[in-house]
Structure formats: C-alpha cells, structure tokens
Amino acid sequence: MRSNHISGDFFPTINKRTKSLVLLAGISGAAVVLYLFSPHESSIYASCPFRVLTHLHCPGCGTLRGLHELLHGNIGKAFGLNPLMVLLLPFMLFSSLKYIVAGITGRPQRKLFIPSIFIWTLLVIIISFGVLRNVPYYPFTLLAP
Amino acid sequence: MFCSKCGKENEDVAVHCFACGEPLSQNQPQAPGVSSQPIHVPNYLVQAILVTIFCCLPFGIVAIIFAAQVNGKLQAGDVSGATESSRKAKMWSWISFGIGLGIFLIYIIITLIVVIGSEM
Numbered sequence: 001m002r003s004n005h006i007s008g009d010f011f012p013t014i015n016k017r018t019k020s021l022v023l024l025a026g027i028s029g030a031a032v033v034l035y036l037f038s039p040h041e042s043s044i045y046a047s048c049p050f051r052v053l054t055h056l057h058c059p060g061c062g063t064l065r066g067l068h069e070l071l072h073g074n075i076g077k078a079f080g081l082n083p084l085m086v087l088l089l090p091f092m093l094f095s096s097l098k099y100i101v102a103g104i105t106g107r108p109q110r111k112l113f114i115p116s117i118f119i120w121t122l123l124v125i126i127i128s129f130g131v132l133r134n135v136p137y138y139p140f141t142l143l144a145p
Numbered sequence: 146m147f148c149s150k151c152g153k154e155n156e157d158v159a160v161h162c163f164a165c166g167e168p169l170s171q172n173q174p175q176a177p178g179v180s181s182q183p184i185h186v187p188n189y190l191v192q193a194i195l196v197t198i199f200c201c202l203p204f205g206i207v208a209i210i211f212a213a214q215v216n217g218k219l220q221a222g223d224v225s226g227a228t229e230s231s232r233k234a235k236m237w238s239w240i241s242f243g244i245g246l247g248i249f250l251i252y253i254i255i256t257l258i259v260v261i262g263s264e265m
Contacts, residue, residue: 046249046252046253046256049248049249049252052252059197059198060197060198060199063198063199084198085198088194088198091191092191092194092195095190095191096191111185113161113166113167113168113216113219114166114190114216115161115162115163115164115165115166115216115220116163116213116214116215116216116217116220117163119188119190119209119212119213119216120213122194122209123206123209123210123213126197126206126209127206
C-alpha cells in the first residue's frame with residue numbers, strides 16, 4: 001500500500017478485480033436490457049417517482065429513453081430527450097472503463113483530474129438545466145424530454 | 146511553482162495545476178517510503194452525478210459540491226482538507242443512493258398495493 005494513496009473504493013473489503021467485473025457485467029447487462037426494451041412503451045421500467053409526484057422534469061428526466069435511442073444509434077433523438085446525459089456520458093463511461101481496466105489488469109491507471117472550476121460549472125449547468133426545462137415557453141420547451 | 150504543461154503559476158504546495166489539472170511535481174526531497182506519484186484523493190464525481198441524475202435528490206448536488214471541493218483543495222495543496230471533503234462526497238453519495246432507493250421501494254410497494262387492491 002502506498003502511503004500517499006487514499007483508496008477510492010466504495011466497498012474497500014471486496015477485491016478490486018471482482019468489483020470491476022461486477023461493474024462491467026452490470027453496465028453490459030443494463031445496455032442489453034435498454035437496447036431490447038424501449039422505455040417509451042415497455043412496462044418493465046417503473047415510472048419515476050419524482051415525475052409522478054411533482055409532474056416536473058428533473059435534470060435526469062429522459063435518461064433511460066435517451067440511452068435506448070443512443071444504443072440504437074439515434075444520437076439526435078437522444079440529445080432531444082436529455083442533452084445533459086449525452087454530453088456527460090463520455091466522461092462517465094471513460095471514468096468507469098478506466099476503473100474496470102485498472103481492476104482487471106491490476107495496473108493502476110493514471111487518474112483523470114478535473115480542475116474544480118469545471119465541476120462548479122457543471123453544478124451550475126445541472127441546476128439551471130433542471131429549472132429551465134420546466135419553463136413551459138419556447139425555446140425552453142426544447143429542453144424538456 | 147509553474148506548471149510544466151501550461152506554464153501557469155500555482156501555489157508552491159499545489160498538487161495539481163489550477164488551470165489544466167496537470168499533476169505538479171514537488172521539488173522537495175521525498176520522505177522515505179513515499180513514492181513520487183502525484184497524490185490522488187478520490188472525489189466520487191461519477192457516483193455523485195449518477196445519484197443526482199437517477200435519484201434526482203438535493204443530496205446528489207451536495208455530493209457534487211464536495212467533489213468540487215476535493216479538487217479545489219488539492220489544487221491549493223490542502224491534502225487533509227481534500228481527504229475530509231472526499232469522505233463527505235462519498236458519504237453524501239451513499240445517503241443520496243439510500244434515500245433514492247428507499248423512496249423507490251416505498252413507491253413500488255404503494256403501486257403494488259393499489260394494483261392488488263383494485264383487482265380484489
């Protein structure tokens with residue numbers, strides 16, 4: 001154990017390789033289910049409790065439908081459902097893949113460091129997006145799923 | 146100290162460049178047993194974004210705030226502060242996940258009761 005390395009693990013007691021394989025299986029499994037069953041019509045997905053209770057669009061609204069469209073190659077449709085998800089997906093996938101590769105090969109990957117100003121900006125974007133997509137006037141209606 | 150990648154001037158104790166995020170090499174002699182690897186403190190940003198998007202809870206936002214603090218403090222060279230923010234980012238990601246899961250389960254149970262009730 002390197003003394004200046006702080007473990008970034010959610011489950012420190014479980015072997016890193018096992019966790020990586022579980023994560024990989026989880027992402028692949030979710031992709032298969034999302035590819036096969038469209039959240040537009042299938043009843044296997046529960047509706048969002050937040051949406052049911054408040055009738056509002058949260059910043060994540062349209063994520064599952066958007067992922068379904070992305071898996072079928074419809075980037076435009078996915079962007080229309082949730083542009084934030086489409087823009088964040090490369091970062092989320094890249095970070096997860098780095099973690100999985102490091103876990104399976106046992107070789108630590110160089111960590112991606114994002115200057116804090118970008119994270120603060122992201123925070124402002126997520127909150128403004130969540131507010132603006134509920135404004136019922138054009139052009140904000142474009143942001144709603 | 147100047148960043149070797151983008152040339153911006155940083156605090157002498159900074160671990161990462163504030164402008165481009167490049168790890169900054171400290172020129173001080175290394176203590177024995179400590180490697181020259183840049184210090185890494187996890188900020189759980191991916192988990193924080195996931196719980197914000199999938200649970201849509203203010204707690205996910207709190208986790209993102211702490212994730213930003215981790216990197217901000219690392220840029221300022223405050224490793225112990227960053228570690229503390231890292232712990233909080235992790236804690237709030239879990240709280241958000243737990244509450245999201247709890248609300249979802251309650252919602253599923255209520256839906257089932259309504260469905261079963263309407264068929265009786």
